[in-house]
Amino acid sequence: MTPASPHRIPPAPLLRAQGLVKTHHGAGAPAHAVRGVDLTVHRGEFVAVTGPSGAGKSTLLHLLGGLQRPDSGSLWLDGAPTDAYTEARWAVARRKHIGIVFQFFNLVSNLSVADNVELPALLAGTTPKRARAEREALLAELGLAGKERSMPGELSGGEQQRVALARALVNHPPLLLADEPAGSLDSKGTREVMRLLTGFHQRGQTIVLVTHDARLASAADRVISFFDGRIADDAELTGAPARHAGISAVLELKG
């Protein structure tokens, strides 16, 4: 008698959002930035979220990275519910599981390039020797060897964004979130960011990229059109038909 084959449980999606809603209450009328988003991202995917200015793309990315809290809805990271996460717990989750790059780099201006990149590794408990080795490898890979002692203000925009990428990836997070990473760069810088994101993706990095730049979005293998706080379309770029052309539907992809 052959032994019964063990049931194989498929891995949980890296990211799953259900019913996310976020309204900003500023000085003017409330801004209904995210109006009910269901989204599943599996390991290895490169997802671009595109849409017009004000559609709510950045707000969605901030919700996915725990930088803002939804008014309602739930989010799972690697199968773990995050609804009860405190700010401190989110900070730990980001340090280990989520790298984030922003349009304006957000580097610490009075720290050197080397220290900017090593800091998140040290905060995550990596030994100084290992943090240094990780930093050296990443900066070399990103074409920044020799810039270790430079201060961020001494670098070009493209170089600063590469430092920001190194900082985001130094802890090998399973998920990279990028919010308009080429938004303040010229076309050469944009091409460079595209090349780097594509390279990391080809080596297995899961990426969710927010951009209004069609060129950058074309580097992804799945493009979500975001409009008025909702997913209006969700399509693979390989020529496959759109998986979703409505709003607020659960997306179960590549299951």
Ligand SMILES: Nc1ncnc2c1ncn2[C@@H]1O[C@H](COP(=O)(O)OP(=O)(O)OP(=O)(O)O)[C@@H](O)[C@H]1O
């Ligand atoms: N902190 C905030 N306070 C008040 N309103 C906000 C805040 N952040 C965003 N909004 C509003 O929420 C809506 C969505 O903004 P969001 O930045 O998410 O859109 P976006 O698609 O990323 O736009 P863009 O492409 O111009 O960056 C807009 O109407 C914006 O004015």
